[in-house]
Amino acid sequence: MADIGESALEDEAAFHIREKQVTLAHDRANLPMTQTVVSSEPDAVAEPPHGVFSRSIQSGKWFLLGVAATKAINFVTFLILARLLVPADYGVIAVTMFMVGLLDKLTEPGLGDAIVQRKTDVDGYLDAIWTFDLVRYGALALLLAVSGGFVAEFFHVPAEQAAVIRGGAVLLFLGSLSNIRIIHFHRNVDYKKILYRDLASQAALAFVAIAVAFVVPNVWALFAGQIAFYLTGVLFSYLLVPVRPRLDVRFGKLRDLFGYGKWVYGQNLLDYVFQYFDKLFVGRMLDPNTLGLYARAKDLGGLVTGMIQSLIGKIAFPALSRVQDDLSKVQQGFLKSIDVLLILAVPAGLLLSLQGGAIVLFLLGEKWIALTLILKLFAIGHLMLAVNAIFQTVFASLGRPDVNLGLHVVQFALTIPAAWIGFRVYHSPGLAVGVIVTWFVTLTLSWSMAGRVFRLGMPSLRPAFWSAVAASLAVFALDISLRGFVLGLGNLWITMTWVACLGSIYLGILFGVSRIQGAGPWYTAVSVAKELGLRPKRKNA
Numbered sequence: 001m002a003d004i005g006e007s008a009l010e011d012e013a014a015f016h017i018r019e020k021q022v023t024l025a026h027d028r029a030n031l032p033m034t035q036t037v038v039s040s041e042p043d044a045v046a047e048p049p050h051g052v053f054s055r056s057i058q059s060g061k062w063f064l065l066g067v068a069a070t071k072a073i074n075f076v077t078f079l080i081l082a083r084l085l086v087p088a089d090y091g092v093i094a095v096t097m098f099m100v101g102l103l104d105k106l107t108e109p110g111l112g113d114a115i116v117q118r119k120t121d122v123d124g125y126l127d128a129i130w131t132f133d134l135v136r137y138g139a140l141a142l143l144l145a146v147s148g149g150f151v152a153e154f155f156h157v158p159a160e161q162a163a164v165i166r167g168g169a170v171l172l173f174l175g176s177l178s179n180i181r182i183i184h185f186h187r188n189v190d191y192k193k194i195l196y197r198d199l200a201s202q203a204a205l206a207f208v209a210i211a212v213a214f215v216v217p218n219v220w221a222l223f224a225g226q227i228a229f230y231l232t233g234v235l236f237s238y239l240l241v242p243v244r245p246r247l248d249v250r251f252g253k254l255r256d257l258f259g260y261g262k263w264v265y266g267q268n269l270l271d272y273v274f275q276y277f278d279k280l281f282v283g284r285m286l287d288p289n290t291l292g293l294y295a296r297a298k299d300l301g302g303l304v305t306g307m308i309q310s311l312i313g314k315i316a317f318p319a320l321s322r323v324q325d326d327l328s329k330v331q332q333g334f335l336k337s338i339d340v341l342l343i344l345a346v347p348a349g350l351l352l353s354l355q356g357g358a359i360v361l362f363l364l365g366e367k368w369i370a371l372t373l374i375l376k377l378f379a380i381g382h383l384m385l386a387v388n389a390i391f392q393t394v395f396a397s398l399g400r401p402d403v404n405l406g407l408h409v410v411q412f413a414l415t416i417p418a419a420w421i422g423f424r425v426y427h428s429p430g431l432a433v434g435v436i437v438t439w440f441v442t443l444t445l446s447w448s449m450a451g452r453v454f455r456l457g458m459p460s461l462r463p464a465f466w467s468a469v470a471a472s473l474a475v476f477a478l479d480i481s482l483r484g485f486v487l488g489l490g491n492l493w494i495t496m497t498w499v500a501c502l503g504s505i506y507l508g509i510l511f512g513v514s515r516i517q518g519a520g521p522w523y524t525a526v527s528v529a530k531e532l533g534l535r536p537k538r539k540n541a
Helices: 017-021 049-084 087-107 111-117 123-154 159-166 168-175 180-187 194-215 219-240 251-285 288-301 303-322 327-363 366-397 401-453 458-488 492-517 521-531
Strands: none
Touching (some): 049 219, 087 159, 087 168, 087 219, 087 288, 111 123, 111 251, 123 159, 123 168, 123 180, 159 168, 194 219, 251 401, 288 303, 288 327, 288 366, 288 401, 303 366, 327 366, 327 458, 327 492, 327 521, 458 492
16 A cells, blocks of 8 residues: 555555555555565575574565655655645545455455465466456456445545546556566565665655645545556566566466465455444544544554554564464564564654644644544554554464454454444544454454464563563653643744653663563564674674
């Protein structure tokens, strides 16, 4: 998925559908790949387990660089578009991209995830999958073009903007054209070259959206950015991979992928519904303007968390799949993922929850101040969602998509009543609370299942837990004590400096407590720094 400035089109716009098919369901299509690998890559699959961490970090640095660069481009773009467009424009594009993604998920049998999870040669399946999707997306594009008017009426989208929803058919068609063999980059956990594709796609999206917004400041600017993103992504998928897909209608060969894929299908569909249900609930019950504010608040709340979540999911899934027979290595991978989350995502979520209002005023202006409360709620909620996503990544890598599907069924059963009750009590903020409650319940269940599936116990988590608790409580106490004084100065630049200081204090305490305990985030940070060449490795005696 691509986003226009800090996700202005991230969750609601820019589904690079082909890329989503071959990665984890919650990953966005703006993620990098690399190296022109076109064989069945048996050497990569047979790689010794002890090299997985090092290989994952080396690949992950390019992935993180790509995500950070595209996020930066999109965030700057959003700052510009937020002053040219209105929240209702983002509400309309949210409806459009929801329909694009929903039609995809309703008919996507999980073949891409089944391919990534397999250890053996997969080349024989790829052309058949590509052909199958050409037919599938063609039919879906026709369906959306015909039903766009009804969808617009259902979500209170003005009749003159129904054409935007119908235009989603073009995005469906373009998404089906991407080269299926980019899947090898994911299987090899190798993302370097695709960084160029991501940057080019995001730059095209940003340039076109801004240019059109200056001429036509409405939702069509966002849609034009989508077209540019898709076209650039398709072009680069063929530039990076020399082998072209061919038509292959022998769909019978895909049957043995359905054993894994059937569980992924249910998980992916429910995952997608969870991602959008609350936003579309707002769109149905209220109006596109409120939907735009709610959607932006939810996405801003998970800006950093979502980036780290994507990084962990993209790198950890294939890496842990390679060592799935060694539970000790799986446990180590899980704990390192949690440490990365505590280092990068938790301080961002904590600071947004404490100083969200000042941050919105500083970056977006008074026009968007109405989203502050929901932003603060989701800043905390997204942390729970990210931890749960790590659990689900481990379950999937161990060949247990059935566990994830069960968790999603429970969450689905809770989401509708929780969202309805929350909305009736306190409208959009209440809805946000209801959604976050379901995330917490699912996280609790995931923790329970982790003990059974990969024998994770609380003792192994204590260093990370106590480090995060100590750092968070200290920052909270400092901010509460000095907030009145800092805000009383009436200078947003001073407030932002204070926010940066709080972040530094959090990291200092997190690492300090970790070192005292002899395990946890500090040691993971050192390991990652060594693999990235930022800290020299000790030579063996």
